[in-house]
Structure formats: C-alpha cells, structure tokens
Amino acid sequence: MEVLQILISGVSQGCVYGLIAMGFVLIYKATEMVNFAQGELMMLGAYLAYTFINVLGMSYIPGFIATVISMAIIGVVIERGVLRPMIGEPPFAVLMITIGLGFILRAVAGAIWGTETKTLSNPFTGSVARISDLSVGYENLAIIVGTLTLCVTFYLFFRFTRLGIAMQAASQNQLAAYYVGIPVKRIYSLVWALSASLAAVAGVLVAPVSLLEPVMGFIGIKAFCAAIVGGFGSLPGAILGGLIVGVAEQFANLYLPPGIAATTAYVMLLVMLLVRPQGLFASIQQKKV
Amino acid sequence: MRFILKTHYQQDIDVFKHNGQRFWFGLLALLVIVAPLFIDTFYLGELSLVYIYAIAGIGLMLLVGHTGLVSLGHAAFLAIGAYAHAWFIGKGWPLPLSILLAGLLSAAAGAMVGRPTLRMTGIYLAIATLAFAHIVEQIIAHWEPVTGGFRGQLVPDAVFMGFDLSRGIPFYYLCLFVVVLCLLAALNLLRSPTGRSMVAIRDSEISAQSMGIDLARTKTIAFAVSAGFTGVAGALFAHKLGYLAPDAFTMLTSIQLLLMVVVGGLGSMHGVFYGAIFIVVLPQFIAIMRDTLPTAIGQLPGLEPGLFGLILVLFLIFEPLGIYGRWLKVKQFFDEFPLYRKATHKRQKSYLRTERLR
Incomplete structure (x- = not known):
C-alpha cells in the first residue's frame, strides 16, 4: 500500500514536471527555440494568481481565468520585445537570452512580491479523496486531471487544426513557411501566448502543493530533464518523461540517502543521453543523404 | 590605416601581427608588472580576481567562442579545480604540481562529461552540463571527508620554496604569471591544427566534417582543454576565497562565466579580459549604486542577478559581438574616417531549419 501511495504522489509531482515540460516542447515544436525561462513564467503565473485571488479578492475560477489571460499578454509582450529581434x-544566442530573461523575471518577482514565501488559497486545500486505503489530496487530483486534459487538447491541436500544422511548418523551415504564406511572426507571438498561459495553468495548479517564492521557477530545470528523457519535441513524451522522473524521484527520496536522491533527475538525464539520446519518443530523425 | 606587407607564410599565424601590437602589449605588460607599486591592496586583490576570471574565461572562450559549444555548468569545473587544489595542498604537495593536477583533474572530468554528450547539438550539451553541475554541487555538499560538506573548509596557504604566495602582492604575481602562461597556451593552441579545426567546427560542422576533421575527437579535446583551464582558475580562486563552501559554485557562477565571454566578445581573447574586468567591476558598481539610489530601488533583493540578466539580454540584442566587437567598430570608424559604412558590420541572418531533421 505504501508503494502505491508513493506512486500516486510521484505521479502528481511528475504531472507538474510534465506541465512545464509541455511548455518547453510547445515553444520548441513551433519556433525551434529553447525557452529556459519557462519555469520563471510558471512562477510569474502563480504570483499573478496570488495577486488576483488573495490580494484583489476575486473568487477562484475568475481569478484563474484572469491569470491565464494576463499571462498570455505577458507572453506576447516578451516575444515582441525580446525574441522578435532574435x-x-x-x-545559442536565443538560449542565452531566455536564460537572461529568467534572471530578470526572478528579480522582478522578488521586487514586487518580496522574497518571503506565500500560500495561494484555493478550494481544494484539506479535502482528501479516499479510495479504500489510499488517500489522494484534491490538489494532487486537480494536477493530474488538468495535465491529462491539456495534453490531449494540445495533441489534437497540433495533429488536426490548421493553426497547429502551420506552427509545425514554421518550425521545420522558417523561409519555406514564409513562401507558402504562413504568417511566421504572428505564429511566433501566438505560440508564446499559448506557452505562457500553459505556464500560468501549471503555476496555479502547483501553487497549492508548493509554496510561492521567486526561486520556485528552478523546478523548470528538472522539467527540462523530463522533456529530454521523454524526447524533446514530443508532447506525449514530455508528459511521460515527467511521470518517469517524478515517480523515480519519490522512490529515490525514500530509499536513497538525501544527497543522491536530489540528483535523481539529473542522473536520469545523463543516463538517457548516453543510452538513447533521442529520448523515449523520438522526434529527431537522421536525414538520409 | 596600417597595411601589412607579408613576405613570409609564417606571418599569417604570428601571435603579434605587427610592431604596433608589440609596442602596446609590451607597455601593458610593463604596467601590470609595476602595478603593485602604485595601487593599494584592495584594488590589487580585485585585479588578481580579474586575472583569475580571465583564466576561466580563456577556457570558456575556447569552448563557446571558438568551438561554438555552450556550457551552462562551468562552475562545476571551477569547483573541481578548487577542491582538488585544496586537497593536494593540504596533503603537502608542491604548489605548481597541485595547480597542474587540479587542471588535469578538471580536464579529465570535462572529457568524461563531454564524450557522450558531444554527439548532441547545442541544447543537449547545454542541459547536460547543467545537470553535471548540479550533480557536482550535491557531491561537494555531501562528501564531507574530502570537501567539508556544507560547513566548508579552510584553504591551506600556498607556500612555494619558503614563500607564502596566498595573499597580497605575491598572490598578484602568482595570478599574473599563471594568466600569461594560460593565454600563451591558448593562443598557441588556436594557431595549431587542433585549434583551427575547432574554429572550423564552429563555422560549419558539415564542412568541417567533409574536410576530414574528426568532430567527436576535436569537440572532446575542446571540452577537456576548456575544463582544464577553468580548473586551473579554480585552484587560484580557492586561495582568493580562502574558505571553500558549495554556495560559491552555483548555477549563478556558471551564468556569470558565460556572461563574461558574451559581454567581452565571443571569439577573441581580448574579449575575455574585457569581460573579466566587466564582471569584477559590476558588483562594485552596484554596491556604490545601492548607496546613491533611493532605498526602494537600491535595497531590492536580487538586484545583482537581475541586472546580470538585463545586461546579457541587452548585449545579445544590440551588440552580440560584445565590448571587443564595439571597439573594433569604433577603431574602424576612425581608420577609414569619412568613408565608414554602417553596412560593413551588418549581421548575417540565417533562417532556421528544423534541428529534428538533420
């Protein structure tokens, strides 16, 4: 029973990684850029939700929607201001610029909301679902359900809609996409808006289980490991990678000494790069000449 | 404007291109040698720090600027060098041997990480080095018998032939000596076939490969050499810090090192030194700013990393060639005074094709 319980908390933690990893993959899939500031966008989303719900006193659902919309706007502003010139x-330069962006966002959050930890009030706290002997917090359930829904939605979006396919085309060859009439620049803005609002959802879902602080974005690095384990550029891969890393981490916490347990995600990443560099769901293919 | 008449093939790979350079670098050498006579201990310490960062920067420049590979984990090599050096010195090994071994150990670690990951393209290498840096950080924090864990450990004094070289003027000369040695080594490496193949890889992997360059081998060498230089810098850094603790070698340090080469100017050894001066001066500048600015802005937590990020972003957007690139442009403007055309330095754009099909 204990094993199952750990499994469930691992799955919920893994879904968090998966959600952030999806943000990475979304931007990578559509713009071929790697956004190192994804974790910081999540942090910003969580803080905005805190502002709307706790400070301005909105109720949960409208606050949630307001957060998602304002993060989408922030995403567009970042794309127009910082990434469009790039x-x-x-x-490499784009990678560096997103790292710099992460530092700026962290400093801004520290300046506005302070460095002491905060908690986001939400309707789930304290309620626990019981299935025979297992107990699952509603906040964890919300994370799992939210992740699965988003994953399926985005998968269908990229597979079947005109816009989703246009995004993939823009990624595969910028110039060719221009030639066939895809508005590449507008698509980039749109992708950043999508990705930032995804980060906002992740932030709001994560906030009840972790505390709000400017450095909470560092979880993004572990999510990055998850994205690579799953195969960079593949949405189901991101979720699967997240789940694997999350579950492995929970078990490592239990059975390994603390120092080694903290490095689980990174060791898994290095092993993955050694054994199967393209990840579980390969989206990298060798071009045959 | 100076026109160089080349009468010998050897002139193409000379370290000094003409007598003007010999004169100015000679003057600079003289200045840094007599510097301890004129400036006081604090600024001498800062100058030593510039040299130490410059050594690490030379290593990182070879990797990022000349081979075109990005590492987000160079703080790990700095840490390996520092801790290895402290350990060897503690065992009573002679100073030069200890510094050399610190460098070699870092180089070995670099080769070990580099070898499997170098088959990957940019982001994979970057993230693998980041993961490696996190693992090293944890090892340092938990391997107490050797590293002292979170409590940290004192660095033993650097005694060589009866002289204490670990602080003040003797330490300044030690750093100066090592940085000059490293710089000469790096410049000579860049003149050699290995160095040239590194540059070829940066410019185009495919064309380098078709000219018969062994990509994996050259990249591994570049990574190992880069880690080695950074390890040597770590050895000196240990003495500069005096007390080693894991929080001196975090991701922020790695980013700071990367910021140094980007701000200085990628692909030139001049840039390393400009960058090193920049990251040593910036915290001092911020400290002064904190006093003069209104407290609401001046006392903000995280002001320094935020400013680092902002400067990184601004440089990448407006001057990707860094301080050295700007200097070259200004120089050219005066060289060709009325005829300078802005378009000379227009940036080459290359539109992306997917990395997933290669």
Whole structure:
C-alpha cells in the first residue's frame, strides 16, 4: 500500500514536471527555440494568481481565468520585445537570452512580491479523496486531471487544426513557411501566448502543493530533464518523461540517502543521453543523404 | 590605416601581427608588472580576481567562442579545480604540481562529461552540463571527508620554496604569471591544427566534417582543454576565497562565466579580459549604486542577478559581438574616417531549419 501511495504522489509531482515540460516542447515544436525561462513564467503565473485571488479578492475560477489571460499578454509582450529581434540569430544566442530573461523575471518577482514565501488559497486545500486505503489530496487530483486534459487538447491541436500544422511548418523551415504564406511572426507571438498561459495553468495548479517564492521557477530545470528523457519535441513524451522522473524521484527520496536522491533527475538525464539520446519518443530523425 | 606587407607564410599565424601590437602589449605588460607599486591592496586583490576570471574565461572562450559549444555548468569545473587544489595542498604537495593536477583533474572530468554528450547539438550539451553541475554541487555538499560538506573548509596557504604566495602582492604575481602562461597556451593552441579545426567546427560542422576533421575527437579535446583551464582558475580562486563552501559554485557562477565571454566578445581573447574586468567591476558598481539610489530601488533583493540578466539580454540584442566587437567598430570608424559604412558590420541572418531533421 505504501508503494502505491508513493506512486500516486510521484505521479502528481511528475504531472507538474510534465506541465512545464509541455511548455518547453510547445515553444520548441513551433519556433525551434529553447525557452529556459519557462519555469520563471510558471512562477510569474502563480504570483499573478496570488495577486488576483488573495490580494484583489476575486473568487477562484475568475481569478484563474484572469491569470491565464494576463499571462498570455505577458507572453506576447516578451516575444515582441525580446525574441522578435532574435529571429535569424544563432540558436545559442536565443538560449542565452531566455536564460537572461529568467534572471530578470526572478528579480522582478522578488521586487514586487518580496522574497518571503506565500500560500495561494484555493478550494481544494484539506479535502482528501479516499479510495479504500489510499488517500489522494484534491490538489494532487486537480494536477493530474488538468495535465491529462491539456495534453490531449494540445495533441489534437497540433495533429488536426490548421493553426497547429502551420506552427509545425514554421518550425521545420522558417523561409519555406514564409513562401507558402504562413504568417511566421504572428505564429511566433501566438505560440508564446499559448506557452505562457500553459505556464500560468501549471503555476496555479502547483501553487497549492508548493509554496510561492521567486526561486520556485528552478523546478523548470528538472522539467527540462523530463522533456529530454521523454524526447524533446514530443508532447506525449514530455508528459511521460515527467511521470518517469517524478515517480523515480519519490522512490529515490525514500530509499536513497538525501544527497543522491536530489540528483535523481539529473542522473536520469545523463543516463538517457548516453543510452538513447533521442529520448523515449523520438522526434529527431537522421536525414538520409 | 596600417597595411601589412607579408613576405613570409609564417606571418599569417604570428601571435603579434605587427610592431604596433608589440609596442602596446609590451607597455601593458610593463604596467601590470609595476602595478603593485602604485595601487593599494584592495584594488590589487580585485585585479588578481580579474586575472583569475580571465583564466576561466580563456577556457570558456575556447569552448563557446571558438568551438561554438555552450556550457551552462562551468562552475562545476571551477569547483573541481578548487577542491582538488585544496586537497593536494593540504596533503603537502608542491604548489605548481597541485595547480597542474587540479587542471588535469578538471580536464579529465570535462572529457568524461563531454564524450557522450558531444554527439548532441547545442541544447543537449547545454542541459547536460547543467545537470553535471548540479550533480557536482550535491557531491561537494555531501562528501564531507574530502570537501567539508556544507560547513566548508579552510584553504591551506600556498607556500612555494619558503614563500607564502596566498595573499597580497605575491598572490598578484602568482595570478599574473599563471594568466600569461594560460593565454600563451591558448593562443598557441588556436594557431595549431587542433585549434583551427575547432574554429572550423564552429563555422560549419558539415564542412568541417567533409574536410576530414574528426568532430567527436576535436569537440572532446575542446571540452577537456576548456575544463582544464577553468580548473586551473579554480585552484587560484580557492586561495582568493580562502574558505571553500558549495554556495560559491552555483548555477549563478556558471551564468556569470558565460556572461563574461558574451559581454567581452565571443571569439577573441581580448574579449575575455574585457569581460573579466566587466564582471569584477559590476558588483562594485552596484554596491556604490545601492548607496546613491533611493532605498526602494537600491535595497531590492536580487538586484545583482537581475541586472546580470538585463545586461546579457541587452548585449545579445544590440551588440552580440560584445565590448571587443564595439571597439573594433569604433577603431574602424576612425581608420577609414569619412568613408565608414554602417553596412560593413551588418549581421548575417540565417533562417532556421528544423534541428529534428538533420
């Protein structure tokens, strides 16, 4: 029973990684950029929700929606201001710029909301679902259900809608996409809006189980490990990678000494790169010449 | 404007291109040698720090600027160098041997991480080095018998032939000596076939490969050499800190090192030194700013990392060639005075194709 209980908490933690990893994958899939600030966007989303719900006194659902919308706007602003000038620059420069962006966002959050930890009030706290002997917190259930819904939605979106396919085209070859009439720039803005609002959802769902602090974005690095374990550029891969890393971490916490347990995600990443560099769900294919 | 008449093939790979350079670098050498006579201990310490960062920067520049690979975990190599050096010195090994071994150990660690990950493209390497840095951080924090764990450990004094070199003027000369040695080593590496193949890889992997360059081997060498230089810097950094604790080697340190080479100017050894001066001066500048600015802004927590991030972003958008690139442009403006055209330095854009099909 204990094993099952750990499994469930691992799955819920894994879904958090998966949600953030999905943000990475979304931007990567559509713009071929790697956004290192995804964790910080999540942090910003959680703080905005805190502002709307706790400070301004909105109720949960409207506060949630307001957060998602304002994060989408922030995403567009970031894309227009910082990443638009970088179109056509080497990928390394884009990577560096998102790292810098992460530092700025953390400093801004620290300046506005202070560095002491905060808690976001929400309707789930304290209520527990019981299935025979197992007990699952509603906040964990919310994370799992939310992640699965979003994953399926985005999968269908990329597979079947015009916009989703246009996004993939823009990623695969910018110039060719221009030639066939895809508004690549507008699509980039849209992807950033989507990705930032996804980060907002992740932030709101994570906030009840972890505390709000400016450094909570560091979880993004572990999510990155999850994205690579699952296969960078694949949405189901991101969720699966997240689940694997999350569950492995919970078991490591139980059975391994604390120092080693903290490195689980990173060790898994390095092992994965050694054994199967393209990840579980390969989206990297060798081009045959 | 200076035109160089080349009468020998050897001139193409000379370290000094012409007598003007010999004169100015000679003057600079003279200045840094007599510097302890004129400036007081605090600024001498800061200058030593510039040299230490410059050594690490030389290593990182070879990797990022000349081979085109990004590492987000160079703080780990700095840490390995620092702790290895402290351990060897503690065992009573001679100073030069200890510094050398610290460098070699870092290089070995670099080769070990680099070898499997270098088959990957940019982001994978970056994230793998980041993971490696986190693992090293945890090992340092928990391997108490050797590293002292979270409590940290005192660094033993650097005694060489009866002289204490670990602080003040002797330490300044030690750093100066090592940085000059490292710089010469790096410049000579860049003139050699290995160095040239590194640059070829940066410019185009496919064309490098078709000219018969062994990509994996060259990249591994570049990574190991880069880690080695950073390890040597770590050894000196240990003496500069005096007390080693894991919080001196975090991700922020790695980013700071990366910021140094980007701000200085990628792909030039001049840039390393400009960058090193920049990251040593910036915290001092912020400290002064904190006093003059209104308290609401001046006392903000996280002001320093935030400013680092902001400067990184601004440089990448407006001057990707860094301080050295700006200097070259200004120089060219005066060289060709009425005829300078802005378009000379127009940035080459290359539109992305997917990395997933290669």
